[in-house]
Amino acid sequence: MSRSRITLAAVAAVAAMVVAPAAASAKPIITLSGSTSVAPLTSKLFPAFLASSLGKGKVSFKQYQGGSDVGISDVSAGRVTIGNSSRDLKSSDSGGLTWNKIARDALCVAVNKSNGASNLTTAQVQAIFSGSTRSWSDIPGSGKTGSINLYVRTAASGTQDAFLKLFMGSSTVSNSAAQKASNGLIQSSVKSDPNGIGYVSFDFVGGIKPLQYQGVACTLTNAKSGAYSAVRNFWMVTRGAPTGITSTFIRWVQTSTAAKKIVAAGWVPLV
Template sequence: MRTLQSLFVSFAVVLLMSSICFGSDLDLFSDQHGTLRIAGGTAHIPVMKEITKRIMTRYPDVRISVAGGGSGVGIQQVGEGMVEIGNAGRAATDDEIARFGLVPFKWAIDGVGAIVHPDNGVKALTRTQLQAVFSGTITNWQQLGGVDRTINLYTRDQASGTRKVFWSKALNKGDISMAANVVNSNGAMKTAIANDPYGIGYVSVGHMDASTAPITLDGVTPTLETVRNGSYGVARGLYSLTKGQPQGLTKAFIDYLFSGEGQQIAADKGFIPVR
């Protein structure tokens, strides 16, 4: 019995020493406290919330708020000092970087794809057909081999980085019909399409799940693998930006995004890590 107890004690000591020796990437926050404000791109939110939960669970003296609003909002708010980190699903322009003194950090790669309701019989389009749908030239699913129903278009607002990438790379900067319903986040888009059998919209590949069905574009379905290997070209970087070089709590958060744990969280949420 004494031998068994000794084994248990030895095992506990080994575990303790391992945790001391190897630690965790969360140790970046061991000497941090205060408040960190984050806002902007909605594709980023699942990663931001998971990281925030882990940090605040371990370090209750650190308070982090995460808000959406779109890439344009993220860039503007961090530039104007309203938040410490602004998220964007597009690269900041040279003018934005110069005007606000921004420093961008690209920590993942994401795709953007068109989606429909799972019961929709049309799940493959050519780029020309997709452009005609979003411009309002094609208005009925029957024109695409589907049922005789009006196509309900959904798009994002002008501040959205997801919209900019889809518009420039999937639609070749073609028109988006003024009749399209405007939603304000990837989550809202997914919910709208999941509840509209005749709707079509677009979301970050990282937000795709069984509640909607992806549209195969020119023979290639938007997935994590097709974005990674480059066969699906409607892709973009996910950025977190700071005003000047980050310091203190802000720097710890940026460093964690690029750590092993941070990059694994990005992968777990459906994005392609940069490291």
């Protein structure tokens, strides 16, 4: 072998020795997609975990949204590490998934701040969202006479699924309702529409008016005490049991004092 070839071979060997440890030391990335309700919570959890001894310098996060069904589909297909879901398991969901509960959340029916209504019964919610009650003049205290403009979530939404289960019973949502792809879009629609009504995660009630349901205010205190009944679960869904740093992160979310403090500030912690 010529001296030049020997030199090139030696350089290549040294390069391999240098590159291999660098690749091995690359931080893993936990990717998430799914619920627009869960996203505000996880966005607060990421920096706290990265500041802890368990996560500091060991991992990074990348989060997408799209709705609970998107997250569940993504994790089932291996496109993300965790699928965030604000709905419970359905019989139609793929097998082989592990549902890791991380918190609970109040779901509020809300109107524009100009609306004088303060409380809705189950029958009234069902009549409004099914379309059988179409005028605010039929709702005591609203102080309005115009048509009721409905804002609901799309079929991919865990919030939509929770609303149907918690409020609607056997009733269906009117086909005339305007469908929105996120909590934020429902919030902004109701905020800008004096005749609007919709439903949002408690974290999205700013600028709009959450109504009492069955005489109980949709507040964090009432959700935590159990007085307010329209509460649903938040999940981190994994493909099989979580392992490695993903398992460490989820376990930290479920059990650490730091995570529980974050959850308690805007959601209902696990007991």
